[in-house]
Amino acid sequence: MNRFALAVSTGIARVTEAALGPYQTAMIRIGFSATWLLFLLREFPHRQELYGPDGPWNWNLAEQLISINGAFTALMWSDGQFWFETVYVLAVLSSLLLLLGWRTRAMSVLFMVGVLSLQNRSIFMGDGGDNVLHLMCIYLVFTRCGQVWSLDERRARRTREARARGEHVVDRAGPALWGVLGLVLVSAAFLGKLNGDWFVPALLCVLWSAQALWWVVGRFARSGQSRIMLDVVANIVHNGALLVIMAEACLIYATAGWYKIQGSRWQDGTAVYYPLHLESFSPWPALADLLSAHGVMVMLVTYGTVAVQVAFPFTLFNRRVKNILLAAMITEHAVIAVVLGLPFFSLAMIAADSVFLPTSFLRRLGDGVARTRGRLWARFAGGGGPGLPRQRGPKGLQGRPVPEQPGAPKGAPKAAGSARTPGPAGGPGDNPGDPENPDHTHVGFPA
DSSP, X not given: OHHHHXXXXXXXXXXXXSOSOHHHXXXXXXXXXXXXXXXXXXXXXXXXXXXXXXXXXXXXXXXXXHHHHOOOOGGGGOOOHHHHHHHHHHHHHHHHHHHHTSSHHHHHHHHHHHHHHHHHHSTTOOOSHHHHHHHHHHHHHTSOTXXXXXXXXXXXXXXXXXXXXXXXXXXXXXXXXXXXXXXXXXXXXXXXXXXXXXXXXXXXXXXXXXXXXXXXXXXXXXXXXXXXXXXXXXXXXXXXXXXXHHHHHHHHHHHHHHHHHTSHHHHTTOGGGTGGGOGGGOSOHHHHHHHHTOHXXXXXXXXXXXXHHHHGGGGTTOHXXXXXXXXXXXXXXXXXHHHSSXXXXXXXXXXXXXXGSOHHHHHHHHHHXXXXXXXXXXXXXXTTSTTOOOEEETTXXXXXXXXXXXXXXXXXXXXXXXXXXXXXXXXXXXXXXXXXXXXXXXXXXXX
């Protein structure tokens, strides 16, 4: 009985004390925002035909469909050209800022609004990856996705350093940004633009109210207990959303695999052959012919695809097997992007897969990117030019030495916090939370 109580208390502490999987959540943020940003930029010359008022799916058709399904889209607030261009540019801008991790809480909301507005305006524009992005943009709103690899994390670190020196730091950009968003939300509700399905308007109102409460508590509460309670609630919401993202990814693969088993072409091992010879999915006909010329290879790829998709959800608690199948699926999506000409579908699926990547791998990846960035910055900014010798810091070759953290061993990673709590299969349970500031933010608006 004591062991059971101890296990329960430990589990509750893990869920409430920290937002788990900071690196995995950052990968999801970067992956989906980059996918949507690249798609919008590629289709910028064709935006009028895809989502504009003069496209084949015109305003009247979209209005009739939305009156039936109640889908949310800000593009239906006006049929003017200026409003369409404004929404499209804001979708691009919010994707870029979310990718960089600037005000991630606000940008995740704007990112969701941009995705839903464009996709619900013309529902027939997509290749399958849009469905994944459609769901994940909603889940991403509930996560604390700016803990690492973001401008928010750097801003929070600098704020802590400034306060340690006795400086008074006040966040003005956060309240101003959320004030503008609140004004837009109230104006849209007053003008009757939030009609239709209740979920998205209600979610926007709840998110804005939560941010207002967070700012009031951080600004005026004399006791730290209120802030701790809000941190606990935010951690629970984050961890629940991360669990839903993992379950969604497993559900996608499981249903895809089991439906494939029922198809006769997948049963006889020839299913992969046919899409390679469809004109719409053959950007490289010579490459497709080369891959489909060997019947044994086609059969192995067909059966292997089904086996990996069906088996993956059952391997999550076996670290080695899970990582092998995860590498196989990421490789498969990379091949699909090149051979079948579906880059954004593949990017969306790889972004969903990244929630299962091991924390150790992601930390090494981040360190490698930081070293490469340091070398490039030292080379092009003159930090490593003649007469300015480079100094080797704890994280490798940098343009300047990196200060050691108090009490940290020499060469320890400089991510925010260093404590790691291993989770199942090396997934989102690994957490580098900062005990003094679990969400890596300062008093004001959370990242």
